[in-house]
Amino acid sequence: MTVFKPFSYSYRLESKGFFFFITLAFLFSCEQEQLIQPKEIIQVEEALADAQIITSKDGDRSNLLVEGRFDPTIEPVFHVQTGTSYGFEVSSKRARRGSNAVRLELRRNTDQIRSEISLAGETKRERWYGTSLYLPGNDWDSDLNADGWDIITQWHAREDKGEPSRLPPISLVVSKGRLGLVVYWATREKNTNATISGKKIFDLGQVEKDKWLDLVYHINFSHKSDGELVVWKNGVKVIDYTGPNSYNDKYLPYFKAGIYKRKWYKISKRVLYIDEVRVGNGNATYKDVAPYGSVIVNPAADTPAKNKKLSLKLINANSDLLIKTITNGATLDLATLPTNNLNIKATPAGAVGSILFKLTGPQNKKVIESEAPYSLFRDKNGDFPSWTPKAGNYTLTATPYSKANGSGKAGSPVTVNFKVVNLAKDGSGTPTVSMVINKNKGVTSSRNALLTIRAVNATKMRFYDNSNSRWTNWEPVSSIKAWTLSRGDGSKWVKVQVRNAAGVMSASYADGIILRTK
The missing domain is CATH 2.60.40.10 (Immunoglobulins)
Incomplete structure (x- = not known):
């Protein structure tokens, strides 16, 4: 029997089929997917509303809908889902800030699969989230089995009537000692796991234990190409993705954090601490939701959009992950880039109708993109085709327009000159x-x-x-x-x-x- 600890909100519990297995493709030579049926899933009825702006305990944060500091106890907007007496507690053993944090635990010798806290479903597409997570090394041995993964944060779908439960559209996963963000989407109105339109996996590096991991998310939920997902890890932007990131459902997803684990091997216990959980509306900023003291490492790259010009970014066409922003005078060394399968994406400072690209150099190209993500070699539902540039000097100009197909009022063009080299040929490149x-x-x-x-x-x-x-x-x-x-x-x-x-x-x-x- 799974125990639910409700607070001031009321919830409806449904027993539904919930099939999913995640294997990070970038970690394994053979990607596998297995469908597993858990026992229960929560269906949240209530929703966050933009009218519920709260006052932060810090006093210098605005546009907040939720702030979880857990001092002295858990705030009533959170719902607790656990199945044991030890699965949840507000603990003073460690805290990101203040005196307490939520402590969640799972053990192998029970039939429980989750110990999590959750919030109500969203009512608006654009949201900001901030969390701080702590994985104690003594209670979080790395499970190197391919199917020994754990989900520690997720945005869970709210199924339409008649739909089965599906993979969470966005989830933060620990697999084989690495951290990854997995994104699924579906464009059809009625869908199952078998009809999901696509997925993306973002590798966020090896799991760091015995330290607080600060994460900030800026999400614009959409099953279309106008979805957005930006993630900062300890103040460093690690994901800047434009494209579909959710399902074609009537209702938007809801947030959950904690431990979800289906399979145990020699691992016998999981403990996770959570602190400083915040949700901001579409007008929020990084500093509104970030854990206290967590600052953007490169603030110039993340100033508000109204203060930025259009930027040009080099994309890994294999993973659709940002490699870096292309600045004027940059040198791109094919020997040291993570791949030679590339693309270039333009990120406008505000709303635009289209962007005109003009590339000159050893290879020439001219293209108009009228739908986000705006890329030099186009895309299909956020999946970027690859371009391997020839060595030489290039000039790329991107001009935004107010209307589709390069019509309407032209904005300020951005031009970058960059060089493509391959230093592996003479052995002097970065090893x-x-x-x-x-x-x-x-x-x-x-x-x-x-x-x-x-x-x-x-x-x-x-x-x-x-x-x-x-x-x-x-x-x-x-x-x-x-x-x-x-x-x-x-x-x-x-x-x-x-x-x-x-x-x-x-x-x-x-x-x-x-x-x-x-």
Whole structure:
């Protein structure tokens, strides 16, 4: 029996089929999806309304609809969903700010799949959210099994009448020790998991434990190409996506945070702390919802739109993820970019009817885009086709217009001159490296492992694992290396680092595997 702890809001509980499995494609050589039926799902009746502006306890935040500080207890706008006496508490053991935080727990030896807090469903498409999460290392071992994922934040759909429950359209997932944001969307009016139109997976890096993780989201919910999703992680913008991000439903999603886990392996316990949960309306800003003291690392890149000109951004066409903003005089090194499959997107400062692109250089192109996202090589529902530029000097001009098809009043054009090079040809480029253990398998029964290495602009490599506190000696770069894992069953990880001929070293890269000999 799942226990629900309602506060001042009333809710309706429905027993529905809820099928979903998420495997992060960027982590595994073979993407798998498995459909699993949980026991219950909450259907929230109430909704946040823009009229419910609250006064922040900080006193310097405006346009807030919800503020969860959990001092001295949880605010009545939150709903608690847990199935055990220990699954939820307001704890003074640690806090992002103040004296308390919400502590959520799941254990393997129960039939529970979730311990979460949630808010009512949204009534407006544009929202800002801020949260701070803490994963204690002693109670959050990395599960390196492909289907041992956890969802720690999600925006859950509210199904139309007659529709089954579906994958959450937006979810923050921990899988194989990495953090990822998974987005699903569906354009048809009636849909199931089998008819979902598409998905995107954004890799947010390795999970950092024993520290507060500050996250800010700016979301414009839409099943069409005008949806927006911008995410900051510890003050750094890590996602800037324009395109569909939800389902074609009558009602907008609702927010949940906590622990959702379907499958346990050798992991026996999960504990998560949550603090400083805020929701802002469409007029909010980063500082309105961000955890106290969390500031944007590059404020010039995130000033309000009314103070910005149109910007041009380099896009990874494989993942549709932002690589970086293209500034005048920039050099794009194909040897060090995450991919050579690229596109360029224009982000206008305000509402526009269309954007005219004109590219000149080794390759020339002229195109008018009348629907967001506005990109040089177009897109299909937010999926960017790829362009691999030839080396040379380019000039790109983007001009916004007030109406579609380059008509109406022209805005201020933005022109950038940039150079495309490939420094891998002479070995002087920035060294980079990636690696997988045993072809990315999650579990091994042998200490004898094989490392597969991909190095760029590198001549030497070295290694480090969790059995000691020192690096190996430098050795010539190769694509494979035999490695002996440290003794004892459990989670193992290995780091690799490379350097180029000039002695410049790369950042280290790590991969993990579970050793199970018994």
